[in-house]
Amino acid sequence: MTALVAEHLNVALAGRRVLSDVSLQLASGHLVALVGPNGAGKTTLLRALAGLIPSDGVIKVGGEALAALPLRERAKRFGYLPQGHMVHWPLPARDIVALGRYPHGATDPARLSPRDVEAVVRAMQAADVMEFAERRVTELSGGERSRVALARVFAVEAPIILADEPTASLDPRHQIDVMKGLRAAADKGVLVIVVTHDLGLAARFADHALVLSQGRLASQGAPADALSEAVMADVFRISAFRAEYQRETVIVPWAEI
Amino acid sequence: MSAQDFTIAAGLAARRRLGATVAMIALVAVLMLISLGTGPVRLSPLTVIEALFGGGSDVTQVIVREIRLPRTILAFAIGAILGLSGAALQGLLRNPLASPSLFGAPQSAAFGAVLVIALGLADVRSYALPVAAIIAAFGSVFVLLAIAGRNAGLLILILAGLAISSLAGAATALVMNLASNPFLVLEIAFWLLGSLEDRSFQHVALALPFIVAGAAILLSQASAFRALTLGEETAQSLGVDVGRLRLFVITGVALGVGGAVAVTGTIGFIGLVAPHLMRPVIGHDPARLLVPSALAGSALLLAADIAVRIIPSTSDIKVGVLTSIIGVPFFLYLIVRERRALGGGVA
Numbered sequence: 163m164t165a166l167v168a169e170h171l172n173v174a175l176a177g178r179r180v181l182s183d184v185s186l187q188l189a190s191g192h193l194v195a196l197v198g199p200n201g202a203g204k205t206t207l208l209r210a211l212a213g214l215i216p217s218d219g220v221i222k223v224g225g226e227a228l229a230a231l232p233l234r235e236r237a238k239r240f241g242y243l244p245q246g247h248m249v250h251w252p253l254p255a256r257d258i259v260a261l262g263r264y265p266h267g268a269t270d271p272a273r274l275s276p277r278d279v280e281a282v283v284r285a286m287q288a289a290d291v292m293e294f295a296e297r298r299v300t301e302l303s304g305g306e307r308s309r310v311a312l313a314r315v316f317a318v319e320a321p322i323i324l325a326d327e328p329t330a331s332l333d334p335r336h337q338i339d340v341m342k343g344l345r346a347a348a349d350k351g352v353l354v355i356v357v358t359h360d361l362g363l364a365a366r367f368a369d370h371a372l373v374l375s376q377g378r379l380a381s382q383g384a385p386a387d388a389l390s391e392a393v394m395a396d397v398f399r400i401s402a403f404r405a406e407y408q409r410e411t412v413i414v415p416w417a418e419i
Numbered sequence: 420m421s422a423q424d425f426t427i428a429a430g431l432a433a434r435r436r437l438g439a440t441v442a443m444i445a446l447v448a449v450l451m452l453i454s455l456g457t458g459p460v461r462l463s464p465l466t467v468i469e470a471l472f473g474g475g476s477d478v479t480q481v482i483v484r485e486i487r488l489p490r491t492i493l494a495f496a497i498g499a500i501l502g503l504s505g506a507a508l509q510g511l512l513r514n515p516l517a518s519p520s521l522f523g524a525p526q527s528a529a530f531g532a533v534l535v536i537a538l539g540l541a542d543v544r545s546y547a548l549p550v551a552a553i554i555a556a557f558g559s560v561f562v563l564l565a566i567a568g569r570n571a572g573l574l575i576l577i578l579a580g581l582a583i584s585s586l587a588g589a590a591t592a593l594v595m596n597l598a599s600n601p602f603l604v605l606e607i608a609f610w611l612l613g614s615l616e617d618r619s620f621q622h623v624a625l626a627l628p629f630i631v632a633g634a635a636i637l638l639s640q641a642s643a644f645r646a647l648t649l650g651e652e653t654a655q656s657l658g659v660d661v662g663r664l665r666l667f668v669i670t671g672v673a674l675g676v677g678g679a680v681a682v683t684g685t686i687g688f689i690g691l692v693a694p695h696l697m698r699p700v701i702g703h704d705p706a707r708l709l710v711p712s713a714l715a716g717s718a719l720l721l722a723a724d725i726a727v728r729i730i731p732s733t734s735d736i737k738v739g740v741l742t743s744i745i746g747v748p749f750f751l752y753l754i755v756r757e758r759r760a761l762g763g764g765v766a
Contacts, residue, residue: 209652214655233655236658237656237657240656244650250513250647264657270645272433274426283425314649
């Protein structure tokens with residue numbers, strides 16, 4: 163089922179054209195890796211898809227025009243995980259995850275309906291953060307905090323998750339854990355779009371890759387095809403070592419030094 | 420941990436917060452009784468209660484109900500709106516150093532009011548005064564938030580606030596400088612110090628509607644402050660209209676602070692201090708801090724206003740002077756505590 167459609171998307175920020183004529187059609191149950199060099203417009207595309215910044219063109223969520231949806235309704239369609247998962251006040255992890263129920267009208271973590279409590283507990287179990295539910299997020303390690311942020315996004319129980327570099331600044335074990343969590347969400351029917359610089363993780367976990375270069379979609383398709391030798395050279399100005407390990411695709415970016 | 424444990428844990432925390440809030444309400448009530456009993460004629464709390472409900476001698480009734488009650492009501496309401504405004508601004512900007520007085524809101528409101536007085540547009544008991552104060556306060560907070568932008572760090576906020584309060588101070592000085600009547604200048608100078616002395620029910624009627632309206636607007640936005648814990652962009656993705664929220668907060672703070680300043684002059688630093696006093700008990704959730712901060716603000720201003728009546732001195736100390744004398748060292752302490760964040764640069 164098509165979950166998200168964008169037609170001829172153009173975005174200008176402060177008078178500068180950041181995205182040009184991006185069209186895509188993404189299906190439920192897929193994990194989509196959004197890759198591209200720094201400044202290619204990945205974060206801007208994610209924000210535009212979520213309706214957080216104005217854009218020209220048409221965006222459709224589950225068949226409905228995004229522009230026609232009120233703010234609350236949009237909020238139920240997207241779980242948005244920004245870069246850096248900033249938390250400004252030292253609240254307990256439980257309260258942060260409960261904010262995922264905000265779009266559903268549960269604005270007070272102390273007064274959740276049984277349905278909301280179930281959703282929060284489910285999200286915390288999926289992200290494996292139950293053990294530090296009562297601890298303040300500011301006291302958690304970077305890896306633990308990123309899992310709390312992930313749980314918060316899961317708690318929305320939205321049909322689409324947009325995650326902006328969720329694995330940045332995490333150690334390899336935590337990177338894989340986060341990607342596993344997102345993969346599990348996709349396997350349950352959620353459309354997950356992940357911005358990442360890690361082409362290896364993209365190749366291993368994604369069903370589909372979008373390669374963005376200078377605000378345009380340079381290629382898209384199955385990761386191994388979308389990240390072809392030609393694309394790697396054109397877009398990233400590198401080559402790649404390719405192999406198969408334990409029946410999974412391995413891509414290691416490579417350049418002569 | 421199961422769903423049941425989860426609910427129990429949340430309930431325990433909620434009960435602790437409720438206990439703290441009830442204790443604050445009791446403290447404010449006691450301070451109001453003491454405030455009503457303090458002055459040239461000291462009255463015991465029992466006598467005060469008796470007089471409030473129409474008992475006791477005629478003299479005590481006049482003292483309590485007509486002379487001291489307006490002052491006590493103003494101290495309660497103005498302390499509350501200042502504490503609430505501080506908590507709301509700290510929530511909006513996700514910044515523990517945000518407060519109306521550091522952003523120049525009372526100073527700007529005072530300028531608006533002084534301008535009206537100096538131009539002879541109105542006497543000190545007309546509605547022109549609070550309206551001018553509110554407009555000036557709105558302008559100052561609006562400009563500050565416009566400069567701050569979406570994700571302003573401490574440094575930008577503090578510097579912009581310093582600039583705005585300096586400008587408001589300079590503009591006030593200019594008005595006094597140009598005023599032709601020296602008595603008027605003296606009157607303005609004393610008024611600027613901030614005081615609750617000799618206020619009548621007319622003053623209450625002048626300030627209270629604006630304070631109540633401001634408080635209602637700020638309290639209606641409580642849950643949005645909680646969502647803002649995750650930053651403006653994430654809050655927006657959760658369904659918070661951040662642009663509208665900013666406008667609500669500016670309006671609420673301007674109504675409250677403008678209304679308050681119009682009848683008392685500038686009383687600073689209550690808004691900065693109150694939320695900090697409540698965080699250790701209530702926690703850091705910006706939505707839950709609103710009501711306790713309002714109560715803490717009330718308690719602070721009531722206590723300060725009792726203190727200026729008890730402290731022996733040759734001329735009366737103005738309550739605004741006292742709150743600043745206590746508030747500024749507290750601000751310095753906060754700077755030391757937040758030194759790491761401040762040293763982190765403009766971001």
